[in-house]
Amino acid sequence: MSAGRDAPPQRALPVLADVARLSGVSEITVSRVIRNKGPISDKTRERVLHAVAETGYVPNRLAGALASADSMLVGVVLPSVTNIVFADVLRGIHEALAPAGYQPVVGVTGYDADEEERAVRSLLAWQPAAIILAGFEHTEATRRMLAASRIRVAEIMDIDATPIDVAVGLSHRSAGRDIARYLLSRGYRRFGYVGHDWDSDHRARLRFEGLTEELAAQGLALVAERRIAGPSSTLAGRETLAGVLATGERPDVVVFSNDDMAVGGYFHCLAAGLVPRHDIGLFGFNGLEIGAALPLRLSTVRSNRFLIGKLAAEALVARPDRPADTAIINTGYEIEAGETA
Amino acid sequence: MSAGRDAPPQRALPVLADVARLSGVSEITVSRVIRNKGPISDKTRERVLHAVAETGYVPNRLAGALASADSMLVGVVLPSVTNIVFADVLRGIHEALAPAGYQPVVGVTGYDADEEERAVRSLLAWQPAAIILAGFEHTEATRRMLAASRIRVAEIMDIDATPIDVAVGLSHRSAGRDIARYLLSRGYRRFGYVGHDWDSDHRARLRFEGLTEELAAQGLALVAERRIAGPSSTLAGRETLAGVLATGERPDVVVFSNDDMAVGGYFHCLAAGLVPRHDIGLFGFNGLEIGAALPLRLSTVRSNRFLIGKLAAEALVARPDRPADTAIINTGYEIEAGETA
DNA sequence: TTCAGGAATGACAGCGCTGTCATTAATTGA
DNA sequence: TCAATTAATGACAGCGCTGTCATTCCTGAA
Numbered sequence: 165m166s167a168g169r170d171a172p173p174q175r176a177l178p179v180l181a182d183v184a185r186l187s188g189v190s191e192i193t194v195s196r197v198i199r200n201k202g203p204i205s206d207k208t209r210e211r212v213l214h215a216v217a218e219t220g221y222v223p224n225r226l227a228g229a230l231a232s233a234d235s236m237l238v239g240v241v242l243p244s245v246t247n248i249v250f251a252d253v254l255r256g257i258h259e260a261l262a263p264a265g266y267q268p269v270v271g272v273t274g275y276d277a278d279e280e281e282r283a284v285r286s287l288l289a290w291q292p293a294a295i296i297l298a299g300f301e302h303t304e305a306t307r308r309m310l311a312a313s314r315i316r317v318a319e320i321m322d323i324d325a326t327p328i329d330v331a332v333g334l335s336h337r338s339a340g341r342d343i344a345r346y347l348l349s350r351g352y353r354r355f356g357y358v359g360h361d362w363d364s365d366h367r368a369r370l371r372f373e374g375l376t377e378e379l380a381a382q383g384l385a386l387v388a389e390r391r392i393a394g395p396s397s398t399l400a401g402r403e404t405l406a407g408v409l410a411t412g413e414r415p416d417v418v419v420f421s422n423d424d425m426a427v428g429g430y431f432h433c434l435a436a437g438l439v440p441r442h443d444i445g446l447f448g449f450n451g452l453e454i455g456a457a458l459p460l461r462l463s464t465v466r467s468n469r470f471l472i473g474k475l476a477a478e479a480l481v482a483r484p485d486r487p488a489d490t491a492i493i494n495t496g497y498e499i500e501a502g503e504t505a
Numbered sequence: 506m507s508a509g510r511d512a513p514p515q516r517a518l519p520v521l522a523d524v525a526r527l528s529g530v531s532e533i534t535v536s537r538v539i540r541n542k543g544p545i546s547d548k549t550r551e552r553v554l555h556a557v558a559e560t561g562y563v564p565n566r567l568a569g570a571l572a573s574a575d576s577m578l579v580g581v582v583l584p585s586v587t588n589i590v591f592a593d594v595l596r597g598i599h600e601a602l603a604p605a606g607y608q609p610v611v612g613v614t615g616y617d618a619d620e621e622e623r624a625v626r627s628l629l630a631w632q633p634a635a636i637i638l639a640g641f642e643h644t645e646a647t648r649r650m651l652a653a654s655r656i657r658v659a660e661i662m663d664i665d666a667t668p669i670d671v672a673v674g675l676s677h678r679s680a681g682r683d684i685a686r687y688l689l690s691r692g693y694r695r696f697g698y699v700g701h702d703w704d705s706d707h708r709a710r711l712r713f714e715g716l717t718e719e720l721a722a723q724g725l726a727l728v729a730e731r732r733i734a735g736p737s738s739t740l741a742g743r744e745t746l747a748g749v750l751a752t753g754e755r756p757d758v759v760v761f762s763n764d765d766m767a768v769g770g771y772f773h774c775l776a777a778g779l780v781p782r783h784d785i786g787l788f789g790f791n792g793l794e795i796g797a798a799l800p801l802r803l804s805t806v807r808s809n810r811f812l813i814g815k816l817a818a819e820a821l822v823a824r825p826d827r828p829a830d831t832a833i834i835n836t837g838y839e840i841e842a843g844e845t846a
Numbered sequence: 847t848t849c850a851g852g853a854a855t856g857a858c859a860g861c862g863c864t865g866t867c868a869t870t871a872a873t874t875g876a
Numbered sequence: 877t878c879a880a881t882t883a884a885t886g887a888c889a890g891c892g893c894t895g896t897c898a899t900t901c902c903t904g905a906a
Contacts, residue, residue: 177654179892190856195894203853220653225630226576227892230567230861245595251587258613267627269610272599286608289566312561313518398798428798434775435800454795457739457769459776520862531886536864544883568862571891848906856899864891872883 178219187215198223229291238480239287239295240268243275243364249422249450249469250298253320256473257296264481266293275364275395281306288313294480296473300325301366316486318476322367323492332476332493336367339465339497340374343447346499347417348382352445355379356388356415358404358425360396368396368421371449375419388413396421401428406436417445417505423452423464430458430504445505455502463502468495519560528556539564570632579821580628580636581609584616584705590763590791590810591639594661597814598637605822607634616705616736622647629654635821637814641666642707657827659817663708664833673817673834677708680806680838681715684788687840688758689723693786696720697729697756699745699766701737709737709762712790716760729754737762742769747777758786758846764793764805771799771845786846796843804843809836 184191189208196202197212204212215221229235238261242250257268269290271283281303287295288309294316302310310317310328317329324337347355355375362369379385390408392400401420405428408418420426426448433440440446440460448455448464455462472495479493525532530549537543538553545553556562570576579602583591598609610631612624622644628636629650635657643651651658651669658670665678688696696716703710720726729749733741742761746769749759761767767789774781781787781801789796789805796803813836820834 181892191892192857192894193855196855199894201894203855205854208854220649222626222629222650222654224571224632224892226567226571226632227861228894230565230571230863231892231894233861233894235567245586246589246592248587248589251592254586267610269608285563288563291565291567308561309563313563398795402798427795431798431800454739454768457743457772459772522862532862533864533887534885537885540864542864544885546884549884565862568891569864571893572862572864574864574891850905851903853902854900856897858896858898859894861894862891864889866888867886868888869886870884872881874879874881876878876880 178221179224180221182219183212183215183221186219187211233291235291235293236266237290237292238266238268238477239271239284239290239292241271241273241280241283241287241295241297243273243298245270245272248452249467252469253298253473256470256475257477258473259470260474260477260481266477266481277301277303277306281309284309293484294318296320296476296480298322299366300327300331314486316480316484318480320472320476322370323494324370327490327492329486330476330479330491330493332479332495333472334467334495334497336370337374337377339449339467340371340376341378342374342497342499343371343419343449343465344375344378344382347419347445347447347505348378350417350445350505352417352505353384354387354414354416355384356408356413356418357386357390357420358401358408358418358429359389359391359421360400360425361393362391362421364395365421368449371421386415388415388418391421396424398424398428398431401425402432402435403428405429405432409436415444417447419447421449423448423450423455423462426462426464426504427452427454427458430460430462440504447505451498451500455500458504460503461500463505464500466498466500468497471495519562520565521562523560524553524556524562527560528552574632576632576634577607578631578633579607579609579818580612580625580631580633582612582614582621582624582628582636582638584614584639586611586613589793590808593810594639594814597811597816598818599814600811601815601818601822607818607822609818618642618644618647622650625650634825635659637661637817637821639663640707641668641672655827657821657825659821661813661817663711664835665711668831668833670827671817671820671832671834673820673836674813675808675836675838677711678715678718680790680808681712681717682719683715683838683840684712684760684790684806685716685719685723688760688786688788688846689719691758691786691846693758693846694725695728695755695757696725697749697754697759698727698731698761699742699749699759699770700730700732700762701741701766702734703732703762705736706762709790712762727756729756729759732762737765739765739769739772742766743773743776744769746770746773750777756785758788760788762790764789764791764796764803767803767805767845768793768795768799771801771803781845788846792839792841796841799845801844802841804846805841807839807841809838812836 180191184194273280296318298321319327319331321333323331323333451464451466521532525535614621637659639662660668660672662674664672664674792805792807
C-alpha cells in the first residue's frame with residue numbers, strides 16, 4: 165500500500181498535496197483551481213496552474229468520485245459493439261455525454277441476459293450516475309439491482325413495453341406493420357421472410373410479428389419463412405435466401421430481419437442472375453450505408469440509431485434523479501423506398 | 506456529503522459496514538469473503554454471503570480501487586468504434602481482459618491527435634493498470650503523460666516504428682509491398698490506387714508507400730491515383746472508382762485503401778457492367794466478412810484484428826510493470842486471393 | 847473610525863474500502 | 877501436557893480527494 169515510503173527512490177506520482185506544497189497554498193485551494201469551483205484570486209490560480217504543469221499532476225478521479233459521491237460515469241450495456249447498429253448508438257451517447265462532462269463505461273452482453281446481469285452488476289460497482297441498456301429483457305436480478313440503485317435508467321432501441329424509468333427508441337412492431345403496408349401498396353402479395361435468431365434479438369421478432377399481423381389483417385400469410393440459428397450476417401443472408409429459393413418456393417418479395425441479411429440476399433440475386441424488384445423484391449431494416457451503396461439502393465427502414473443514443477444520454481443528463489413516473493421517447497423511423505422493393 | 510444522516514429516511518445504499526453488522530463480523534472479514542481472499546471459515550462465509558444477498562450489497566469499486574491502489578481498469582483509446590476494424594480489436598481486448606478480471610474503459614479520438622491527448626489524460630485519471638492506444642502518432646504531451654504514468658502501454662495495429670513499451674500489429678508497409686508482389690505475379694502491370702484521407706489514417710499511407718515502393722523497384726508507377734478527403738466508405742469507394750474510370754484512365758487493377766472502399770468499387774463495376782478481374786482487378790485490405798459474401802469473393806489482405814486486441818491485452822496483463830526494453834508482437838497478415846484480382 | 851458583507855482561503859472530517867500488523871482460537875507433534 | 881504452528885478474525889490507519897463550516901482579509905458605507 166504505502167509503496168515507496170522508505171523503499172528505493174521510486175518517486176510516487178504527484179498528488180494534490182505535492183502541488184499544494186509547491187504552490188504554497190492548501191490542498192483544497194488547488195482542488196478548487198483544478199475544478200474551477202469557488203472564488204480564487206488570479207494570482208493564486210496562476211501559481212497553482214504553474215505548479216500543476218511543473219509536477220505533471222493528474223487528478224485521481226477515483227478519489228475525487230469517492231469523496232464527492234459523484235463519479236460522472238454513465239454505464240452503457242450493449243449486446244455487441246461489433247454490430248454497427250450499436251456502434252452508432254454508442255456514438256450518439258458519447259456525443260451527448262462528452263459536453264456534459266460524463267464518461268461512458270461500456271459493458272457487452274453478447275445478447276445474453278445473464279451476461280447482462282453480470283455487466284450491470286459490475287458497472288453498478290463504479291457508482292455510475294446513470295445506466296443505459298438495450299431492450300426490456302432483463303433478468304429478475306438485473307431489475308432488482310437497477311431498482312435498488314435508484315440511479316437513472318434508460319432502456320433503448322425499443323419502446324414496445326413499459327420501461328423502468330425511460331425508454332428511447334422506436335416501435336419495432338409498428339415498423340413491421342408499416343413494412344407490410346408499404347409492400348402491399350407496392351403490389352406484393354406473396355411474402356417471404358428470411359431472419360436470424362430472435363431469442364437473442366427480440367426486436368427482430370417484434371418486427372416479424374408486426375409484419376405477419378398486418379398481413380393476416382389483409383387475409384395473407386407468409387408463403388416462405390426461414391430463420392437461421394445464429395446472428396445475422398451478409399453471408400447468412402445470402403445462403404438463406406438461396407436455400408429458400410432452392411426449395412422452389414417463389415415469394416414475390418422477401419423481407420429480411422435486417423440490412424445485413426438483406427444485402428446478403430441481394431448478393432445471392434446477383435450471383436443467381438435475379439434482378440431485385442423485377443424478379444424478386446428485397447426489403448431490409450436499419451438503413452445502413454452499405455444498402456445505399458448497392459447498384460440498386462436497398463429498400464429498407466431507417467432506424468435513427470445515433471439519435472437514440474443521443475436522446476437517451478441527454479434525457480439522463482438533464483435530470484439526475486429518477487422521476488416519479490416512466491417516460492417514452494419515440495425516435496421514429498422512416499421507410500426508405502430504395503430500388504429493391 | 507453525509508446525505509441522509511438526519512435527513513428524511515432516504516435509505517442510503519448498503520455499505521460494507523451494514524453487511525458486517527448484519528452478519529456479526531468485522532468489515533474486513535466481509536471484504537475478505539467478497540474478494541475471496543485470505544482464510545475464512547465456511548460458517549462465516551455462509552453468514553456473510555447471506556447478509557450480502559439480503560442487503561443487496563454491491564461493493565463500491567471506487568473505494569476499493571482507491572484503497573488498494575489497483576483499479577483493474579485498462580484504458581483503451583481508439584480512433585473510432587463505428588469502424589468494424591476497431592470494434593473487432595475491442596472484442597479481442599475484451600476477450601483477454603475479462604478472464605483476468607480487468608475492465609476496459611474506452612476513449613474515442615475521431616482520428617485526431619489532440620482528442621487522443623484529451624482521452625489519454627482523462628483515462629489516466631482513473632488510474633488504469635495499463636493503456637492501449639492505436640498507432641504511434643501521439644502528441645508530445647501524450648507521450649510525456651504516458652511516460653510519467655509508468656503504467657504499461659500497448660500501441661496497436663502498426664509495428665512500423667519504435668514503441669513506447671510494446672507494439673502489437675502488423676507491418677503495413679510490408680503488406681503494401683506484398684500486395685504489389687502478389688498482383689504483379691498475377692500479371693497486372695497498370696496499377697491504379699483509390700484511397701481515403703491518410704492524414705488521419707496513417708496506416709493506409711504506409712500501405713500505399715509499400716505498394717509504390719515495390720512497384721518502383723520493378724520499374725513501374727501508378728497509372729492512376731485518387732484519394733478522397735474524408736474517411737473511407739463504400740459509397741466513396743464506388744464514386745471514386747467511377748471518377749477514375751470516367752477520366753479515361755484504364756488501370757488493369759485498382760488497389761483500394763481498404764475493403765470498404767473496394768466493395769464500393771465492386772458495386773461500381775456491377776452498375777457499370779464491368780466484370781471484376783476479367784475487365785478490371787480489385788484489391789482491398791482487411792478481410793471483412795462482406796468481401797467474402799460478394800458474388801465474387803473480394804481479393805484482399807486478412808489483418809488479424811481480433812488477435813491484435815487479444816495479444817495486446819494479454820501482453821499487458823501478463824506483466825504489470827513496464828519492462829526495461831520495448832517489444833514488438835507481429836500478428837502478421839495473409840493475402841486472401843479471392844476472385845477479384 | 848467602525849463594522850457589515852463579501853472574497854479568498856483553510857482546517858477538518860470522512861467517502862468506503864483494503865493493507866498491515868496484531869490477536870485469539872484451534873491444532874499438532876514430541 | 878505444552879510449546880509451536882496454523883487458521884480465523886479484527887483494530888487501525890490511510891488511499892487522495894472534496895463538502896462543510898470556519899477564519900482571515902479587504903472594501904466601502906455609515
